[in-house]
Amino acid sequence: MTDPHSAPSGAVPVVRISGVDKTFTRGDSILTKALEAIDLDVNLGEFISFIGPSGCGKSTLLRIVGDLTSPTSGTVTVNGKTAERARRDRDYGMVFQAPVLFDWRTVEDNVKLPLEILGQDAATRTKRAREMLELVELGDFLKHHPYQLSGGMQQRVAIARALAFQPSILLMDEPFGALDEMTRERMNGEVLRIWQQTGTTILFVTHSIPEAVFLSSRVVVMSARPGRIAKVIDIDLPRPRNEDSRETRRYFELVTEVREVLRAGGGSLDDAATVDAGGSLERALAEGPIG
Amino acid sequence: MATVTATRGGRAASGVARPNASGRGRRTVLWVLLAVGIVAVWEGLKAVGGTPWRTPGSLPGPNNPVLWNPPFRWPLVNDLNLPHVWNIWLAFLDPWQRGADRNVAQFLFDAALFTWREAALGFVCGAGIGLILATIFVHSRWLERAFVPYVVASQTVPILAIGPMITYAFGGNVASVVIIATYLTFFPVTIAMIRGLRSLDPRALELTRSYAASPWDVYRKLRLPASLPYLFTALKIAATASIVGAIIGEGPGGIPNGLGRVLDTYNQYYITGPEKLWAAIIACGLLGVTFFLLVRLAEVLVLRGRPAAADG
Amino acid sequence: MSAGLMGRPTANGPAIVRLARAGRRSIGEYVPALVVLVGGFLLLEYGLAAVHIESFLLPRPTAVAAAIADNWSTGRFALVPSALATLEEAVIGLVVGTIAGVTVAFASARWGTARGFLLPIAIGANAIPIIAFAPLFNNWFGLLNPLAKALMAAVLVFFPVVANVTRGLVQVEPGALELMRSYAASEWTILRKVRIPNALPYFFTAMKIATTLSLIGAIVGEYFGGSSSVLGRIIVQSASALKFDVTWAAILFGAAIGIVFYAIVALAERLVIPWAAVLRGDG
Numbered sequence: 001m002t003d004p005h006s007a008p009s010g011a012v013p014v015v016r017i018s019g020v021d022k023t024f025t026r027g028d029s030i031l032t033k034a035l036e037a038i039d040l041d042v043n044l045g046e047f048i049s050f051i052g053p054s055g056c057g058k059s060t061l062l063r064i065v066g067d068l069t070s071p072t073s074g075t076v077t078v079n080g081k082t083a084e085r086a087r088r089d090r091d092y093g094m095v096f097q098a099p100v101l102f103d104w105r106t107v108e109d110n111v112k113l114p115l116e117i118l119g120q121d122a123a124t125r126t127k128r129a130r131e132m133l134e135l136v137e138l139g140d141f142l143k144h145h146p147y148q149l150s151g152g153m154q155q156r157v158a159i160a161r162a163l164a165f166q167p168s169i170l171l172m173d174e175p176f177g178a179l180d181e182m183t184r185e186r187m188n189g190e191v192l193r194i195w196q197q198t199g200t201t202i203l204f205v206t207h208s209i210p211e212a213v214f215l216s217s218r219v220v221v222m223s224a225r226p227g228r229i230a231k232v233i234d235i236d237l238p239r240p241r242n243e244d245s246r247e248t249r250r251y252f253e254l255v256t257e258v259r260e261v262l263r264a265g266g267g268s269l270d271d272a273a274t275v276d277a278g279g280s281l282e283r284a285l286a287e288g289p290i291g
Numbered sequence: 292m293a294t295v296t297a298t299r300g301g302r303a304a305s306g307v308a309r310p311n312a313s314g315r316g317r318r319t320v321l322w323v324l325l326a327v328g329i330v331a332v333w334e335g336l337k338a339v340g341g342t343p344w345r346t347p348g349s350l351p352g353p354n355n356p357v358l359w360n361p362p363f364r365w366p367l368v369n370d371l372n373l374p375h376v377w378n379i380w381l382a383f384l385d386p387w388q389r390g391a392d393r394n395v396a397q398f399l400f401d402a403a404l405f406t407w408r409e410a411a412l413g414f415v416c417g418a419g420i421g422l423i424l425a426t427i428f429v430h431s432r433w434l435e436r437a438f439v440p441y442v443v444a445s446q447t448v449p450i451l452a453i454g455p456m457i458t459y460a461f462g463g464n465v466a467s468v469v470i471i472a473t474y475l476t477f478f479p480v481t482i483a484m485i486r487g488l489r490s491l492d493p494r495a496l497e498l499t500r501s502y503a504a505s506p507w508d509v510y511r512k513l514r515l516p517a518s519l520p521y522l523f524t525a526l527k528i529a530a531t532a533s534i535v536g537a538i539i540g541e542g543p544g545g546i547p548n549g550l551g552r553v554l555d556t557y558n559q560y561y562i563t564g565p566e567k568l569w570a571a572i573i574a575c576g577l578l579g580v581t582f583f584l585l586v587r588l589a590e591v592l593v594l595r596g597r598p599a600a601a602d603g
Numbered sequence: 604m605s606a607g608l609m610g611r612p613t614a615n616g617p618a619i620v621r622l623a624r625a626g627r628r629s630i631g632e633y634v635p636a637l638v639v640l641v642g643g644f645l646l647l648e649y650g651l652a653a654v655h656i657e658s659f660l661l662p663r664p665t666a667v668a669a670a671i672a673d674n675w676s677t678g679r680f681a682l683v684p685s686a687l688a689t690l691e692e693a694v695i696g697l698v699v700g701t702i703a704g705v706t707v708a709f710a711s712a713r714w715g716t717a718r719g720f721l722l723p724i725a726i727g728a729n730a731i732p733i734i735a736f737a738p739l740f741n742n743w744f745g746l747l748n749p750l751a752k753a754l755m756a757a758v759l760v761f762f763p764v765v766a767n768v769t770r771g772l773v774q775v776e777p778g779a780l781e782l783m784r785s786y787a788a789s790e791w792t793i794l795r796k797v798r799i800p801n802a803l804p805y806f807f808t809a810m811k812i813a814t815t816l817s818l819i820g821a822i823v824g825e826y827f828g829g830s831s832s833v834l835g836r837i838i839v840q841s842a843s844a845l846k847f848d849v850t851w852a853a854i855l856f857g858a859a860i861g862i863v864f865y866a867i868v869a870l871a872e873r874l875v876i877p878w879a880a881v882l883r884g885d886g
Contacts, residue, residue, distance in 0.1 A: 066785060068781055068784060068785065087784075087785065087787055088787045090786065090787060092785065093785075094781075094782065094785045096778050096781070096782075098776075098778050100776060100778035100779050100781075100782050102779070102797070102800065103878050103879070104800040104801075104803070104876065104878050104879075105800075113786075113796065114786050116796070117783075117786045117788050117792055117796070118786075145878055147878070318723060321719070321720060321723060322723075322727075324720075325720075325724060367743070372742075372743055433635050434635075436634075436635040436636060437635035437636055437638060437639045438636070438639060439636075440636040441636070441639065441640075452822055452834075452835075452838055452853075452854045452857045452858075453854060454826075455826065455838055455839045455842045455843075455850075456838065456842045456847060456850045456851075456854070458842075459842040459843055459845065527729075527730075528729070530730070531729060531730050531731070531732060534732050535732045535734050538732060538734065538735065539734065539823055539826065542826060542827070550735075554735060554738055554827075555738070555827075557738075558738035558741070558742070558827065558828075561738075561742045565742070568738060568739060568742070569739070571735070572735045572736060572739060575731075575732050575735035576731045576732065576735065578732070579730050579731045579732045580727075580730045580731060582730075583729075583730035584730075
């Protein structure tokens, strides 16, 4: 049985994380060790979920991959480059828990934003934006403003925007955390459909076990304090998956397996109901007080 | 998911300041640095383009040699327009009037106290009226729609325009100044308190209804406490506004004891001694800042531990 | 971002259509205010006459109207030329103060160290009765020089503009900055695409305050001295002559200017940032 952490021999992993540590400090004192000795390979076109209790560093890990923060030690290689290089080359799209859409732009203009920054011409931008909004089935809402849309729709716009410049990797940090269960399940289906159509490699952070199992090729279960990979579980549910897949025996077995690894790790997912600590702590430290 | 708090939250800002010891220390250092910087620029300009420098506090003459002769002459930074900082300082120690036994500093202090009393009285009355009006408006939509447009529209009007009229009409006594200060205070307080009393999360209101609480209870226990941050934001504005109103109210009417009259007097004697006008201006500034800090202190004490309201 | 309303496309469509829709919706809400206006007018007009109060402090509205007519553009208290003169001072001060304020705000937003220095000053200046500088400015420029009053207006306008615009440029949703970082966007791009649009509502808030302040600066500056054909001097001189009908006439002119100023800013705000109006709930 191959080591679920690493790529099948011969294939170069799209993302290689080795020996990553992350410690938050203030001055000389150590505040918290968010991540310890993280090793993971992600292959082309995989859908990887990260799940764990609050404080296990899953958001921090995603942010390290996305070069929004740097590891205290260890390396991250993306598409054969450093994370920073990959960010500058715009290899990733990112979707956060909050859609972060701009009120002053229409839905269509919001999706065009990264394309403007990339310097694409107007015709290309319009074409791409419309394609992406069709993909997330919001083609009728081009001229609306974000505040006129529901939460689920706003997240779909955020996904369309993240895919607009055709990144090879999509980083998603609890994108459906603020949605109700029904909408979330529907959005899961949407994401899978999009994933199948675009072939993007997706790294997905969640605190919902059913979501992780339903979506992923592999689930990385993490434990807290310090954040470590407890186990990487292969999800061998057949594809394409749909609502019926949620009612199969294998699905329940996998959900149970994930749950038991989590329980063994000592944390409970009740903690995960609050906003993930890593992301906001790090942001708070980075910004400091405005006097 | 966000927890339900009693007040409707605003948009989260990045990096809100947390008052702590080092923050306050830093801010004091900041103000000191600012003062030093201003003095440096001030005297620096005079060194380059002012009138020739002589010993502080004395007049030109053969016994009073030039200490420094600036290379240029710029009218704006000569000794009339921009007196030396040390001469202003010395002016505080001069007698406030020829032959008087009190010096300028004592005189200004007394005047400031006088003005402050008028302003404070107006401040308290204005805050009271504002609170009452806001309470009425919050409980009666019709009255609110009837009167608030005028309250708001009057904020676009130069309220101080009414000042001289009141002063002349009431014959230049303290009451007129207090009226002006009241007038300037109750506008910001009314508007802020309407927002504050309404700032309750509707869910909290529904909760009280499920307890069959009376409107008075709701008012006392929920609305008032929720409105306090807004009240203090308005009071800080009103503090300065009431002082401004008092100074302006005193000016044209010629109430003899306040800072407004002092400004007027030293304005008239400007040619012979601009330093005294500067001293009076500094006194006004200090009065405003002191009153502001007093309200700020009250805010800190009353709102201990609560987050500040969104700026109104 | 709150979960929004479904399909309320008031913010879409050409500007003039948006305005029309906004006006129509709010007429009904103005009825109580109109009642008060008419009622107040009637009360003043007939109530005062009935009680035989002299036009000591509160002349009857018709008396004020007569004063306006008599002093429209001639005589010692000529209203229109004075209003224009005061308006000129206020506008110059408004423009200068706004430009200076916006410049400093951009500098504050760009350089954090400068901001730590400048923003507390801008906020702290609120505590100082800046109006005390009016006699000084009059002496610097000469009593009859409108620049003295314009400078007063400019200084009053400067500080709120700096405070509000800096806040608008800096207080961006934290996620937005991360988003831009993930696009490897330059500071300049972030400024153009995120900070400036974010700051626009704050700018208009500041402008609403600023228009009033510029007018106050001009008029109060005139209280401390100036040519006799400016509104402030008319107010003071007519009041000292106890001609309160003229005083009220001048005050009304000042009020009218203030309201027009405010309305212009509010209109500009609706046209430039219709999306903010909807979010505020009064679109």
